[in-house]
Amino acid sequence: MLRTNRLKAKLRSGEPQYGLLVSIPNPIVVEMAAYAGYDFVIIDLEHVMVNPESLENMIRAAEAADIVALVRVPDVNPKLILQVLDGGAQGIVVPHVESAEQARQLVRAARYGPVGARSLNAGRPGAFGKVDLVDYLARANAEIMLVPMIESRAGVANVEEILAVPGMDMVLEGAADLSQSCGVPWQAGAPVVREQLRHVLRAAQRQGVPYCAIPRAEDDHAYWRENGASAFVLGNDRGIAFRALQARLAGLKSQEHDRG
Numbered sequence: 001m002l003r004t005n006r007l008k009a010k011l012r013s014g015e016p017q018y019g020l021l022v023s024i025p026n027p028i029v030v031e032m033a034a035y036a037g038y039d040f041v042i043i044d045l046e047h048v049m050v051n052p053e054s055l056e057n058m059i060r061a062a063e064a065a066d067i068v069a070l071v072r073v074p075d076v077n078p079k080l081i082l083q084v085l086d087g088g089a090q091g092i093v094v095p096h097v098e099s100a101e102q103a104r105q106l107v108r109a110a111r112y113g114p115v116g117a118r119s120l121n122a123g124r125p126g127a128f129g130k131v132d133l134v135d136y137l138a139r140a141n142a143e144i145m146l147v148p149m150i151e152s153r154a155g156v157a158n159v160e161e162i163l164a165v166p167g168m169d170m171v172l173e174g175a176a177d178l179s180q181s182c183g184v185p186w187q188a189g190a191p192v193v194r195e196q197l198r199h200v201l202r203a204a205q206r207q208g209v210p211y212c213a214i215p216r217a218e219d220d221h222a223y224w225r226e227n228g229a230s231a232f233v234l235g236n237d238r239g240i241a242f243r244a245l246q247a248r249l250a251g252l253k254s255q256e257h258d259r260g
Contacts, residue, residue, distance in 0.1 A: 001127040002136060005090050005143040007040045007068040008169060011210040011230050019212075021072075021236035025050040027061035029237050034065030042070045042233065045080075046095050052083065056124075059088040070145060076102055078109040081118075085110060088124045091145030093172060098154040103165035106146055111167060112137040145169040147212070151177035156196045163207040170231060171204050172212040173197050188216050201227060 010017055019040040020033045025048060033041050043050070043058055050058075055071070062069035070091035071084045081092055092110050097103060108116045122129035126136045146167050150159055151174030163171060175188035175197060184190045197213075201224075204211040210230035215221040221232060234240075 001131065002088075002125040002140055002143060003063065003090070005068060005145060007070075007090070007231075008143065008145050010039070011170065014230065016225065016229075017231040019070075019231065019233045020240075021233055022058070023048050023236050023238045024241075025054045025058070027054075027057045030058050030061040030067065030069065031065045033237075034062065034067035038067060038234075040068040040070060040231075042072050042093055043089075044072050044236070045084075046072050046074045052087070055084070056087045062090075063088065070147065072149075076105045076109060078105075081106075081109040082121075085118070085140075085144065086121050086123045086125065090143065091147060091169070093147040093149060095149045095174065096151050096155070096177070097148035097162055098152055099158055100161040100165050103146075103148055103162045103168060106148070107165065107167040110144060110146055111141050115141055115167070147172050149174045150200050152181040153178075153196070154181075156199055159200050159203045160207070163203055163209045168207075168209050170210045170212050171200065172233065173200060173214060175214060175216070189220075198227070201229065 007017055017039040019042060020038050021044055022029050022041045023044045030041055041062060043055065059069050068090050070093050071089040072093040072095060073080050073084060076094055084092065092106065094106055110116060110118060112118045122133055125140060126133055147170045148162055148168060149172045150156055175193055176186065178196055179185055179187050179190060179193045182192045182196065184192065187193065201211045205228055211228065212231035212233060213224035213229040214233045
């Protein structure tokens with residue numbers, strides 16, 4: 001059943017929120033993130049193939065463990081967005097947003113009328129019709145988050161117009177792809193990329209849209225927090241797990257070498 005979106009509420013209060021990008025299509029990862037103290041997860045459908053049943057069970061795990069579950073879709077695909085929201089997701093993240101028209105398309109796909117054109121359904125979020133469905137429509141429009149990602153020079157150039165579209169609840173930076181757009185692939189900390197991100201942050205502040213950063217270097221969290229970032233995605237589960245596995249093995253091999 002549709003729940004109060006605590007991420008959206010806490011962002012309004014200015015309290016920093018911390019999330020994890022979930023690329024391993026298993027509910028247990030969502031539960032682990034919740035019990036580790038994260039505020040939200042972004043389940044990834046852009047770079048990962050996840051079957052619908054697994055996605056719905058990952059969202060159920062989020063509900064059971066009391067963590068907000070957003071879903072990153074590959075693009076503004078109304079049918080997929082509809083299915084993801086009907087599965088219970090509390091928000092939609094769209095990568096590579098480069099125009100206000102894309103933002104308006106997102107609103108049309110994800111909001112019920114009169115704001116949008118999302119198809120009516122009394123499924124999981126509406127408790128299969130147990131709740132008053134007219135009231136549910138208004139609550140869904142208020143609670144579900146819409147999050148554009150700015151990941152290119154074109155997106156940065158149009159970010160003011162994108163975030164001026166009513167209904168943008170947070171903006172997520174995409175420094176990795178942005179670095180490629182700037183001609184310095186995988187150099188997310190390059191000065192040209194950092195300046196582009198600052199432009200997005202300033203536009204977000206002018207439009208009153210919370211800015212979500214992805215700290216990569218040691219001082220990134222403090223830098224973006226001091227400059228007004230409201231939320232942070234602390235990497236993805238695969239990368240964190242891989243580095244932990246590497247570090248564990250390297251540590252033991254180092255001990256073995258010292259013994260020899």
